Amino acid sequence: MSATEDKMKDLNQQWYHAVVTGLDVDPETFQLAQGSTSLGGYTSQEIWDFLDVIPPATVNNYYQPGGLNRFSNVYGGVINNLNSQTDDAMKKLLKDKYVKWTQYRQDESKDPKSGEYKEDYSDFQLVKFSKWARNNVDKDIQTSGETILKQVDIVSVAVDKWFSANGKYAYTATANSLQASLNAGVSKSIQMDSETESTSTSNTWAKGSMEISQGFFSTKVSADWEKLTNSIDKESIQIKADFKQFTVLPASPLSTNAGLIEELQDYSPWYESEALLLAKNHNDKKVWRDRVPSWSDVFGSNGSLKRVITGLAFVDGISITLKLKVDIEDKHKDEFAASIKGGYFPFFSAEGEGGWVHETNFKDNGEVTITSTSQLGNPNIIGFIVKPFDEVYS
Template identity: 25%
Template structure:
């Protein structure tokens, strides 16, 4: 029967890893960062696009959006920012009570009072004359206070009952413009001479395949294994493709997130245990999307010499709208089409996406250290 399980599922995993390597090599993508998106995203608006990459990506070469329920990058960032504080008492402790009294007396002589964003500089100039031994630590403390206060203020419009949506760059319109100006490419895949070795990728070892031959099917289905063990060829044409940097909006402060990551102490953390919650080995903010792989105008033709039975052929044809390996793109609108023809020892699938409709095939993922520019 079609639903008979046949484990292990190495065959489906191996052929998909081969496709991963072929796609990365053909588009000059680094396997140290690239992640397949399964199924791909086909956004039609800014919000749809932003929802696609406003996630903390899982540590896997194949991000199955049906399986992984990932936290939002915005929500994790906001939680970190709201978990930081640098109280005045910590500043007093670092510079000494007597110095603090003298500093406050000096500030009271200034008219008008210096703007908050100038306090670290004003302090340093004063302290170099009156308290040089704590000039640097005092400036660092005031800078941290300023950074936290500014980041929390920038977040306020995006929180609460009337919150603005967390925006990013690119917008949907910008993405379409970028793609129109980007080159096209064509390449082919042949499972008889592919390279399934992903040991040098950013997720080395056995990175399992979560779908079988069609979207939602198990890689352990007998029909999936039969497909994976056949001779598979894929001819691909992209009218346009581009790796596009993903940049959070004005709500985001990379300097503060870097400081939160770099220090486990309280301050700047209100509770120092929270560092592990977000940045520890099992934390909820260990990776981020640095850029996306977008394509426009896909024409993909797949052939397999698997000898599917009449019943298996009927199942495959009946589920064509679910989307098939290797892109797994469900046919949800006239933008996408998927046609299948079968015969003895022959399976052919032709997938097309209409020009002018970006399809997000994957991400370039960075661990939080690299994302923050710390190496």
């Protein structure tokens, strides 16, 4: 680990400890959000993009949309790799025409506006089969097939819901519910002194494991960037952060139409917990097809689905004062100030993004005071509520 990485690891551990204390959140479930976490357009889709991340086993997480595992992708891979619970009976009944039926069923399922049977996914499959059977098999086979499909097949239900969502994987939290939650939120303050703040994060759910991917500044403005970072005395950093609103917004994958708020009326439920539990609890060929992903790929010791995000912690109306000791030559002060405007520890948000404004004040005694503000109406994600898969879906 380089000197810069070592310095940033200590600072991030101290900041995590200060955040947990100041916000009074549980280190057994809290993961610190770092990087640029301001909500841009403040839309429901933005919120869902965060909720859909499968979090790594670290106490902090730099959100990078293109490089993270997605719950919706893993879930879709699982349910589409399960054997239908009525497959054997339908195969025996339809014989050579079984493949044509399954292809028709999949094509029909892709339509998210499928008429009056959209609400009931068991009837959805049954109506599709009846429509197909009228033109492809005799009446007796149609009747037998309908009898088979009247049995509850949770795998087919899940696959129908998945395709009906048409790639739009909504969650129960929305932009409006976030605003309501923020309006009912409370003010909070965080204080950190690097001379006295603990660096211990061993009592967290991630056992202190930490991701270090940034220095003190968000951007490298010159070849002297690391020198500027290393010139900061990590033992003399003081932070005071005040938040006018703090709230934790719980959420889960959209699984039912019942009681949907207006914002979700145009989105089809896509998640079926019983199908995922069927997959989790049966590591055998009767349930799983012999292809990727396997049970071990998803639920094994190194599987892709160990943890899930069950909520997002938001702060809004932010005011930060950061004081530090740093030896900066006059010729580098403009460069240092420009680096601050590009974003810096611990929020890393550039000026202008999310309403952020940064000011740097140099003092003759070698101290630098940085003040940053983000006005109300620009919520920032400060953390994720992370829980083991088995605890949430059991």
